[in-house]
């Protein structure tokens with residue numbers, strides 16, 4: 001029974017426990033953090049605020065590093081199977097604590113199980129390979145040295161995912177870290193922590209060695225510095241907003257994988273298929289109410305096709321269903337009141353500076369109706385900042401170069417997309433855009449999860465995607481065999 005399966009994760013007072021060295025524990029401070037339901041704005045869950053789990057992780061990691069790759073892969077496949085079997089309660093948490101539509105919540109969990117399986121398989125192949133270098137290719141050397149290059153674990157990985165994909169973006173760190181022989185301390189987002197607790201129970205139930213995955217709950221603003229600057233951390237894998245920039249500045253000598261904010265722009269050329277572009281703009285701009293790092297956050301459309309595009313997008317936006325995540329509405333409450341207030345600030349700034357409202361701005365609590373703004377100019381904040389909500393600005397441009405210049409002037413460089421029917425123009429624009437990925441004739445997207453995913457400038461450091469995350473979670477080790485005489489192949 002799935003309910004029994006999750007019974008041990010709660011304290012007697014109903015808060016969720018934290019997880020250390022294979023045990024679900026109650027915090028000695030008894031301090032808790034309330035998780036508010038974005039729809040009702042009432043307390044839905046409680047998680048504990050606790051201290052550290054690094055010692056347990058370090059201890060467990062030593063034995064795990066000596067565990068054969070194929071055994072690590074087997075354990076991960078078991079985790080994926082358990083997660084699929086017990087997916088619904090995790091998805092239910094996502095509906096209640098981050099107001100993600102019901103269907104999308106379940107698909108996030110299933111996508112995460114798929115990611116774990118794929119990581120196990122990819123890790124078996126890629127981590128099993130090393131390199132052999134001969135010394136005689138460097139000037140002045142003979143072939144008397146053989147360098148064996150292998151990949152060894154980093155140690156303890158601190159994983160910090162954001163609220164909008166608390167399961168998938170946790171698993172995208174945990175699975176490669178574990179497959180590569182590391183232990184993990186997970187700090188889930190406060191809004192998303194209940195889903196995180198349920199997810200960790202799947203790792204525990206799959207028979208992962210004790211101490212290998214530990215979960216510390218609490219507010220990032222209070223325990224974040226303690227965790228990210230802890231001497232027991234050997235790597236930080238963080239996904240989130242500007243906080244990541246300050247973490248990177250303060251972090252010590254540890255590898256960083258930072259996936260941060262974005263202002264993903266959609267450039268629509270005069271020869272574009274406008275029907276296709278309009279559909280992508282609507283889906284890209286408004287799915288999960290615009291709360292995706294890869295959401296379309298700016299449309300830069302050529303003036304010759306702008307009226308056509310705007311009419312088609314407005315017609316599509318009018319059909320979006322606004323309501324409750326339980327009812328699978330397209331637009332659901334944004335994650336918090338402070339987030340809704342921030343979005344409203346951007347909308348009001350645009351109103352004062354002359355933006356044209358193609359849909360009226362409407363808000364009830366955390367629920368914001370989809371808002372389409374035309375005639376946006378570079379003087380408006382919305383032209384540069386990410387609302388992380390259902391608000392989409394449209395800038396009309398005279399030339400494609402103007403659109404490229406706008407993208408490249410942004411502090412962000414996550415993804416972008418271009419719509420044109422001329423492949424030569426598409427490639428030229430892609431090459432000119434300073435973003436980690438450019439999609440041609442489709443909206444930005446991180447998935448499928450094995451594609452490399454990276455941000456330039458303040459959008460990140462390093463690269464995600466299953467193969468790249470596996471490569472990120474190891475360090476290179478060389479062993480040099482020194483022969484007593486040069487040895488050349490076959491005679």
Ligand SMILES: NC(=O)C1=CN([C@@H]2O[C@H](COP(=O)(O)OP(=O)(O)OC[C@H]3O[C@@H](n4cnc5c(N)ncnc54)[C@H](OP(=O)(O)O)[C@@H]3O)[C@@H](O)[C@H]2O)C=CC1
Nearest residue numbers: 162163188189190219220221224240241243259260261293
């Ligand atoms: N490039 C990418 O791959 C992605 C980027 N994002 C970006 O994430 C942002 C939205 O997510 P959001 O959760 O609001 O982002 P935040 O940066 O606010 O939080 C991300 C995580 O960091 C934690 N945190 C907060 N303060 C600190 C601190 N000082 N030290 C360590 N950890 C801390 C949070 O915990 P707590 O919840 O307790 O505050 C949370 O777990 C957007 O900017 C979006 O673009 C989102 C998804 C993907």
Ligand SMILES: O=C(O)[C@H](O)COP(=O)(O)O
Nearest residue numbers: 165292293294445446447
């Ligand atoms: O947090 C996000 O926005 C995700 O990384 C987006 O993933 P997706 O583009 O595959 O939905």
